[in-house]
Amino acid sequence: MRRRDILAAGLLLPLEGLAQTCGIVTPRQTEGPFFTPNSPKRISLLEGNEKSKLIVTGTVLTAQCKPVANALLDFWHSDEQGAYDNRGFRYRGHQFADAQGRYRLETIVPAEYPGRARHIHVKVQAPRGRVLTTQIHFPGDPGNPRDGLYQPELEMKQAKAGEGAFDFVVSVQ
Numbered sequence: 001m002r003r004r005d006i007l008a009a010g011l012l013l014p015l016e017g018l019a020q021t022c023g024i025v026t027p028r029q030t031e032g033p034f035f036t037p038n039s040p041k042r043i044s045l046l047e048g049n050e051k052s053k054l055i056v057t058g059t060v061l062t063a064q065c066k067p068v069a070n071a072l073l074d075f076w077h078s079d080e081q082g083a084y085d086n087r088g089f090r091y092r093g094h095q096f097a098d099a100q101g102r103y104r105l106e107t108i109v110p111a112e113y114p115g116r117a118r119h120i121h122v123k124v125q126a127p128r129g130r131v132l133t134t135q136i137h138f139p140g141d142p143g144n145p146r147d148g149l150y151q152p153e154l155e156m157k158q159a160k161a162g163e164g165a166f167d168f169v170v171s172v173q
Ligand code: FE
Pocket: 032, 078, 116, 119, 121
């Protein structure tokens, strides 16, 4: 069996829930111009009056498929109008994965903005590991084919609107 075939076979193994497979490190993607350091620590970015709630869950894993306890996840994304809050911390927040590497983000579905499909920015870092900066995308978003930064590997799994799943695979030294 060639290495590529082994990898392909691995992708067919049954997986827990909606989560992606591990084994392949999550591709990096540009940070973009709107990252703000020192975001508040919170799992919910909701403000209480949103129409388009989104829950994203998943696990942070090593390339060897081991959960990364206490991994840092720092999320930021645009608002309902496709704008970023570059003065404050609206739709920005960091959290730490639990002992099983699991995280849960409660937020809204961000709007697209010119040139970009819907996406959520994130920095993921294992304790003492290197920062992985990437973006996650929405399956079936009409903007995906027109977005030069879109990568199918960075699509969330979505069983229904308002729920997404994405596992981050990070390399740990
Ligand atoms: Fe962006």
